[in-house]
Amino acid sequence: MEYSPATKVLKMLREAGGSLSGEEISDRLDLSRSAVWKAVDTLRREAYSISGVKNLGYELTAETQKLSQFGIESMLSSEWEGTEVLVYDELESTNTLAKQKLGDGKTYLISAARQTAGRGRHGRSFHSPAGSGLYFSLAFPWEKKESPVTLTTMAAVAVARVLERTFGIEVGIKWVNDLFYRDKKICGILTEAVTNLESGQTLSLVVGIGINLTPPKEGFPEEIRDKAGSVTDGKGSINPNRLVAEISNEIAEMIGLLPSRSYLNEYRDRCFILGREVTLDSGKTIIPEDISDDGGLIYYEDGQAVELSSGEVRIKEY
Secondary structure, three states, X not given: OOOOHHHHHHHHHHHHOOOEOHHHHHHHHOOOHHXXXXXXXXXXXXXXXXXXXOOOEEEEEEOOOOOOHHHHHOOOOHHHOOOEEXXXXXXXXHHHHHHHHOOOOOOEEEEEOOEOOOEOHHHOEOOOOOOOEEEEEEEEEOOOOOOHHHHHHHHHHHHHHHHHHHHOOOOEEEOOOEEEEOOEEEEEEEEEEEEOOOOOOEEEEEEEEEEEOOOOOOOOOXXXXXXXXOOOOOOOOOOHHHHHHXXXXXXXXXXXXXXXXXXXXXXXXXXXXOOOOEEEOOOOEEOOOEEOOOOOEXXXXXXXXXXXXXXXXXXXXX
């Protein structure tokens, strides 16, 4: 997919780190001067601060704090070339729309400022108010032999890396798909597979990521108030487009290294339930000892190793 002039101009201005004349932008991007002006105008309407001085040119002086198709596209790595980026003010669920879009062989990145019916695992809802979180889904064909849980573990490590790098916090993982900070859940991940009904083969995967960046203005709902937390206290500025792009780029890098599972060592280090008593959906209490190379939870029963590939675990403190 050919990126829009606005995306190309934004990327060039960001990389320049200073002013560029309209003529220079026009020549380097093979765009008309009118197309350059329209691209700059489009970016300004998305709340990018771009100065324009006659005979001196254009300069990007501040990034937008809003979700922006152009902002995300301009920071995606080459692994995501051809990805269609869609940004919405509101959706029922980014995962739901992503699954509807699949089937044409294309790759999608769908993000929304608010979800009215955000979904978590086992049919649970995910609280997704406007102005508080980051909600997006990646959807793409899957031609690898690795199971969907592998993508979940990749996404967990990717999010943890980016949040730590950006905000200087320490992020833990609760198998298989929850991220914690200061003993509170700050992120949930939902991976869904589209399969061939006859063969059972996985054709495409959708991974949805929801992150509580700041506390909701009205507070968390009562049923999750004691368990939910946020990455920041709401002070300072956050560039949501950079976060989406950097998390996506981390995921792409790990996919590109398959069948290597080297990232799982980091997952294991972050997984704070290992060596602690947890309760399974069945009510059984176990002590997880390790994470398998397929992302499964390993525990021992009657001296035999058992691998749990799906399900829910609970620690009584959470």
